[in-house]
Structure formats: C-alpha cells, structure tokens
Amino acid sequence: xxxxxxxxxxxxxxxxxxxxxxxxxxxxxxxxxxxxxxxxxxxxxxxxxxxxxxxxxxxxxxxxxxxxxxxxxxxxxxxxxxxxxxxxxxxxxxxxxxxxxxxxxxxxxxxxxxxxxxxxxxxxxxxxxxxxxxxxxxxxxxxxxxxxxxxxxxxxxxxxxxxxxxxxxxxxxxxxxxxxxxxxxxxxxxxxxxxxxxxxxxxxxxxxxxxxxxxxxxxxxxxxxxxxxxxxxxxxxxxxxxxxxxxxxxxxxxxxxxxxxxxxxxxxxxxxxxxxxxxxxxxxxxxxxxxxxxxxxxxxxxxxxxxxxxxxxxxxxxxxxxxxxxxxxxxxxxxxxxxxxxxxxxxxxxxxxxxxxxxxxxxxxxxxxxxxxxx
Amino acid sequence: xxxxxxxxxxxxxxxxxxxxxxxxxxxxxxxxxxxxxxxxxxxxxxxxxxxxxxxxxxxxxxxxxxxxxxxxxxxxxxxxxxxxxxxxxxxxxxxxxxxxxxxxxxxxxxxxxxxxxxxxxxxxxxxxxxxxxxxxxxxxxxxxxxxxxxxxxxxxxxxxxxxxxxxxxxxxxxxxxxxxxxxxxxxxxxxxxxxxxxxxxxxxxxxxxxxxxxxxxxxxxxxxxxxxxxxxxxxxxxxxxxxxxxxxxxxxxxxxxxxxxxxxxxxxxxxxxxxxxxxxxxxxxxxxxxxxxxxxxxxx
Numbered sequence: 001x002x003x004x005x006x007x008x009x010x011x012x013x014x015x016x017x018x019x020x021x022x023x024x025x026x027x028x029x030x031x032x033x034x035x036x037x038x039x040x041x042x043x044x045x046x047x048x049x050x051x052x053x054x055x056x057x058x059x060x061x062x063x064x065x066x067x068x069x070x071x072x073x074x075x076x077x078x079x080x081x082x083x084x085x086x087x088x089x090x091x092x093x094x095x096x097x098x099x100x101x102x103x104x105x106x107x108x109x110x111x112x113x114x115x116x117x118x119x120x121x122x123x124x125x126x127x128x129x130x131x132x133x134x135x136x137x138x139x140x141x142x143x144x145x146x147x148x149x150x151x152x153x154x155x156x157x158x159x160x161x162x163x164x165x166x167x168x169x170x171x172x173x174x175x176x177x178x179x180x181x182x183x184x185x186x187x188x189x190x191x192x193x194x195x196x197x198x199x200x201x202x203x204x205x206x207x208x209x210x211x212x213x214x215x216x217x218x219x220x221x222x223x224x225x226x227x228x229x230x231x232x233x234x235x236x237x238x239x240x241x242x243x244x245x246x247x248x249x250x251x252x253x254x255x256x257x258x259x260x261x262x263x264x265x266x267x268x269x270x271x272x273x274x275x276x277x278x279x280x281x282x283x284x285x286x287x288x289x290x291x292x293x294x295x296x297x298x299x300x301x302x303x304x305x306x307x308x309x310x311x312x313x314x315x316x317x318x319x320x321x322x323x324x325x326x327x328x329x330x331x332x333x334x335x336x337x338x339x340x341x342x343x344x345x346x347x348x349x350x351x352x353x354x355x356x357x358x359x360x361x362x363x364x365x366x367x368x369x370x371x372x373x374x375x
Numbered sequence: 376x377x378x379x380x381x382x383x384x385x386x387x388x389x390x391x392x393x394x395x396x397x398x399x400x401x402x403x404x405x406x407x408x409x410x411x412x413x414x415x416x417x418x419x420x421x422x423x424x425x426x427x428x429x430x431x432x433x434x435x436x437x438x439x440x441x442x443x444x445x446x447x448x449x450x451x452x453x454x455x456x457x458x459x460x461x462x463x464x465x466x467x468x469x470x471x472x473x474x475x476x477x478x479x480x481x482x483x484x485x486x487x488x489x490x491x492x493x494x495x496x497x498x499x500x501x502x503x504x505x506x507x508x509x510x511x512x513x514x515x516x517x518x519x520x521x522x523x524x525x526x527x528x529x530x531x532x533x534x535x536x537x538x539x540x541x542x543x544x545x546x547x548x549x550x551x552x553x554x555x556x557x558x559x560x561x562x563x564x565x566x567x568x569x570x571x572x573x574x575x576x577x578x579x580x581x582x583x584x585x586x587x588x589x590x591x592x593x594x595x596x597x598x599x600x601x602x603x604x605x606x607x608x609x610x611x612x613x614x615x616x617x618x619x620x621x622x623x624x625x626x627x628x629x630x631x632x633x634x635x636x637x638x639x640x641x642x643x644x645x646x647x648x649x650x651x652x653x654x655x656x657x658x659x660x661x662x663x664x665x666x667x668x669x670x671x672x673x674x675x
Contacts, residue, residue, distance in 0.1 A: 051566075051570060052569075052570075053566050053569070053570070072569070073566075073569045073570045074569060074570070074571070074572040074573065074574070078570065079570065080566075080567070080570045082563045082566070082567055083563075084561065084563055086561065086563035086564050086566065086567035087567075088564060088567075088568070088582055089586065090585045090586055099568070099571050099581075100571035100572050103571060103572040103573055103577065104572060147567075147571070151571070151572075
C-alpha cells in the first residue's frame with residue numbers, strides 16, 4: 001500500500017525521440033489508476049519507469065514518499081504483470097510463483113502457504129505442478145498475477161495484461177481483476193489501449209497521446225467532460241461524431257447551426273456557455289452516437305441523412321449515415337424504441353432525419369480543439 | 376498389373392487424381408534416394424574409422440598390411456602405448472581441453488549475455504570489430520604469440536598453460552552463436568525476474584542459462600573439441616619437446632620414417648583412445664540439443 005508520485009517525468013530515447021513529456025501525477029494509496037491511449041503514446045514507458053525497467057531522463061518518481069529514480073526494480077517493492085505473461089518456461093507454476101519468495105530466502109513452509117493461498121484465490125491449484133506451456137492463455141495470465149500477488153508489494157503494475165486473450169476470456173478476466181483488487185487492496189497502475197477496460201477498472205483514468213497527458217479524471221468525468229477532441233473521440237465506443245458547425249447567439253440564447261438545422265443549447269450546457277461567455281463562431285461539434293435520435297419528420301432541430309450501413313447489434317442498431325455535406329456519422333438506436341416496420345424500413349440508401357439535444361452536445365474550439373466549457 | 380495399368384492410364388488426364396498419386400510416388404522415390412545417399416555417405420565416413428579400430432587390435436604386424444580384419448587379435452598395441460609418452464600427451468590434451476572448455480564457456484556466455492542484453496556506447500562497433508578480426512586466420516598471429524609465450528616461459532615443456540592462455544584469450548570473439556540464441560529469449564523474462572528481486576547475475580544463472588541449455592552444451596563441446604584436436608598451434612608452441620606435446624602432435628611424431636614401421640598399429644590404438652572422450656561427450660550431451668525449451672514462456 002503506497003502512494004506514487006510522478007513529477008515532471010520525461011523520457012527521451014536516443015537523445016531526440018521523446019516518449020514521455022512533463023508527466024505529473026499523484027496516485028493515492030489503494031487507488032486504481034489506468035493509463036490509456038493509442039500505441040506509442042508513452043503509457044507503457046511510464047509504467048516501466050515506475051517499475052525501474054526504464055531510466056528516467058528527467059523528473060522524479062516517488063513511491064511512498066521515497067524518490068526511486070536510482071533504485072533497481074527489486075528495491076522498489078513493486079510487482080508487475082507483463083503483457084506476454086513472462087513466465088519462466090523451465091519452472092513449474094509453483095516454482096514460478098515461488099521464485100521471488102525464494103530469492104528473498106523465505107522459509108519453504110511460508111513459501112508453500114503463500115503460493116497455495118494465491119493459487120486458491122486465482123483458481124490454479126490444480127495446475128501448480130505443470131509447466132507454463134501446458135496452460136491456456138487465461139491460466140498463464142493467472143499464474144503471472146499469482147507471481148505478482150505473493151510479493152505483498154506496495155504497488156501492483158499491470159502492462160496490458162488482457163490484450164493477448166480472446167474477447168470472451170478478456171471480459172471474464174476483467175471481472176476477476178475487479179474482484180482481485182478487493183482482495184489485494186493495494187495501489188494499482190494498469191496500462192491498456194482498450195478504453196472499455198479503462199472505464200470499467202479505473203478509479204481514475206489517465207489519457208495519453210504522443211507522450212503527453214491529455215486528461216486525468218474519473219471514468220464518468222472523461223466520458224462526460226472530455227477536455228479536448230482527442231479525449232472525446234478516444235473514450236466511448238463507437239467514437240463520438242465530430243462535425244463542423246456554427247455556434248450562434250440570439251437573444252442571449254445559444255444555438256447550434258448544423259446543416260440547416262438550428263438546435264437550441266438548453267440545460268446546463270447552455271448555462272455554462274453563457275457563464276463562460278463563449279464567443280459565437282465556427283466550432284467542432286461532438287455528439288455521441290447514443291445521443292442521436294431518429295425523428296419522424298424534418299423540423300428546425302433535425303437534419304437529413306442517408307443510411308449507408310445498418311449494423312444489427314441485438315439490443316441496438318448502429319446506423320452509419322452520410323450527411324448532406326458528405327460527413328459521416330454513426331447513430332446508436334435502441335431496437336426497443338423502434339416499431340418492427342420502422343426497423344424493416346432502415347435499409348441502405350433510405351433517408352431520414354436525426355437530431356440531438358443541446359445538453360448532449362460537446363463544443364470544441366475549431367482551432368485548438370479544446371473543449372469550450374470544460375478544462 | 377496389367378489391370379492396374381488399364382485403370383491408371385485414363386486417369387492421366389484427370390488432374391487432381393494424378394497429382395495425388397504423383398506426390399506419394401515422388402515422396403517414396405525421394406526418400407529412397409536420400410536413404411541410399413545417407414547409407415553411402417555413412418559407409419564412406421565410417422570405413423577409415425573402422426579400419427583404425429581394427430588395426431589397433433592387430434598383433435601379427437606393426438606395419439601396414441594388405442587387409443583390414445586382423446589375423447591375430449589382441450591388446451598389444453594398447454599395452455605398447457603405456458611404454459611411450461602417450462599418456463603424458465593425453466593428460467596434457469585433457470588438461471588443456473578441460474580448462475579451455477571451462478574458461479571459454481564462462482567468457483563466451485558472459486560476453487554473449489552482455490552483448491545481447493546491455494546497451495552501451497560502442498556496442499555495435501565492438502561486435503563488428505570482433506566479427507571482422509575473427510575472420511582472419513589465427514595462424515597470422517602465431518609468430519608473435521610464440522614470442523610472447525616464450526618471454527613468459529610458456530613454450531616447449533611449459534606449453535600446456537601457454538596453450539590454455541592462447542585458447543581462452545581469444546574466446547570472447549566466439550560470442551556470435553550464443554548471442555543469437557540469447558536474443559531469442561524474450562527480454563520480458565529478464566525484466567520479470569528483475570522485478571521479482573533477482574540481480575543481473577541471478578537472471579543469467581537462474582533464468583537465461585537454464586533456457587539456453589542447448590547453446591551452453593554447444594559452447595562447452597566446441598570449446599573442448601578445438602584444443603583436443605589442435606595440431607598446428609600446439610606443435611609450434613611445444614617445439615618438439617615431448618613433455619609439452621598434446622596427443623595430435625605426439626602421435627604425429629611417430630609418423631616419421633624411422634618410427635612408422637614399428638609404431639603404425641600403436642598409432643592407431645592411440646587414435647582410438649583420442650576419439651573416446653569426444654564420443655562419450657557427444658553421446659551424453661546430444662540429448663540436450665533440443666529446441667523448444669522456451670515453449671510457453673510468452674504467448675505463441
């Protein structure tokens with residue numbers, strides 16, 4: 001159990017390739033923080049710097065108040081689960097889990113107790129005498145977690161632990177990690193490129209791009225209040241629809257002009273625009289696919305589109321549409337809200353109108369791509 | 376047979392069937408040719424060795440005869456070896472080979488691990504330099520090495536430590552094969568072990584070397600074999616001093632005009648004894664030449 005503090009951390013490879021830039025973050029005791037971002041954003045590098053597997057070019061990393069920049073991984077009291085499991089193939093599962101304890105010259109009876117307890121928690125007791133090659137992907141990942149568990153470390157680091165598993169197993173293991181967290185009750189730093197994993201596991205999410213932190217916040221915060229276009233598009237599946245629009249003010253009230261439609265910005269978003277005195281003009285408008293609704297008739301608040309692809313997902317439809325200006329959008333429409341004849345009518349080539357409420361809209365500066373009401 | 380021909384002839388035009396039969400027949404033919412070739416090659420390789428073994432047991436004549444199978448069998452030639460310097464040479468060779476194998480293996484494995492896992496300034500340049508230097512024949516350095524060893528009094532009667540020194544000194548350059556093998560072992564295993572609390576030395580001995588067993592065995596065998604069979608350098612350093620000779624040089628000294636008539640079969644007996652340690656080594660260690668020890672280490 002420990003706090004982790006990264007101050008102005010920077011990582012430069014070969015004197016000019018900047019992998020991580022100005023990374024500042026405080027992770028509280030027992031907090032579960034997820035680093036998420038596309039490939040090459042620096043999330044794994046940051047995790048490896050915390051682990052001591054990469055040197056820090058600039059800045060400091062503290063674990064429980066102690067600067068660990070120059071400490072070897074073994075002296076940092078951390079445990080790590082690797083993406084490719086990194087199990088020792090010449091050792092049995094028991095020996096793999098016991099390896100770190102034996103290095104510390106732990107008495108064999110204590111080793112036995114700890115290994116069997118970890119194996120019980122992870123449900124791998126039957127495989128203790130097997131070698132890693134005789135295990136499935138999920139079992140191997142459990143062994144890797146077991147190996148980290150028995151160390152009783154201050155910080156538990158996980159580097160894309162589920163990315164090698166198939167979708168079904170990934171969902172199952174994700175649930176198991178949530179349960180495991182309750183049992184281990186320590187500080188977690190978890191790296192993933194999967195925003196669903198980040199949203200479901202993390203107390204806080206750190207979204208990264210090109211070595212920079214874009215936003216740090218709770219899953220709900222980053223979903224509802226993305227600070228820029230990158231975060232808005234990265235969090236949420238399918239990703240947020242982004243369109244060129246115009247923000248106008250009439251009688252002190254904000255409206256969005258989009259493809260001939262004039263949609264009033266009601267509710268707290270309108271209030272916030274007013275409060276911030278946002279200047280009218282060209283903006284990037286973001287609308288999540290689930291916040292779009294089909295309308296029966298064309299109105300002032302709706303705009304026309306043509307259906308390209310209709311994906312039937314079971315509980316909902318993913319409608320890929322083209323707008324009159326050639327822009328593409330995706331709308332998520334719950335099937336329960338559609339009458340059978342409506343559903344049958346949604347075939348490629350058909351045209352219909354869609355709309356969104358002002359409170360569901362996200363407003364970004366057309367130049368800086370920053371959110372106009374949240375930062 | 377004719378019935379078969381009748382059935383097969385029309386099928387020549389039927390493409391899939393013809394191809395199926397063709398592949399099967401082709402495989403049988405190629406396997407037969409390969410086996411015949413292998414048998415011929417084995418016979419060619421084995422005949423000289425069988426001749427030497429048979430002649431080492433021949434007692435009716437110590438000189439060459441016009442037949443292979445001895446008329447009179449016995450251990451006379453082996454007993455005759457005990458009355459010569461043969462076992463001094465044998466011991467010399469054994470000491471040189473064992474110490475060279477030991478030190479060379481340590482140096483090569485440490486060098487390979489370092490070059491595979493550490494990144495330091497000049498690493499690539501060093502590797503290229505050693506690769507290029509290794510391409511020059513060792514004979515080029517023979518004269519200067521002799522002078523150095525002579526100054527250190529490690530020639531002639533003291534050739535054994537001199538030869539060990541020479542063989543071990545150049546061993547770091549033989550890093551290439553084992554470095555290549557270490558490169559195939561995932562680096563995440565090192566990292567996992569380091570996070571688990573292992574030092575670099577523990578990583579090498581507890582993780583890397585057990586996984587690199589085939590390459591360790593290969594390194595030991597090659598390090599043992601080279602000095603065991605060395606002739607040119609050993610002859611030059613020992614300079615006709617029997618006390619400092621290895622078996623290859625010693626046995627060769629019997630092949631001069633004066634001695635060959637009385638020592639030919641003893642020479643064969645010596646040759647057989649020279650082959651025994653190497654044969655035994657290979658018999659015991661060949662089982663380690665298996666790949667796939669890293670199976671299951673990472674997702675495959």
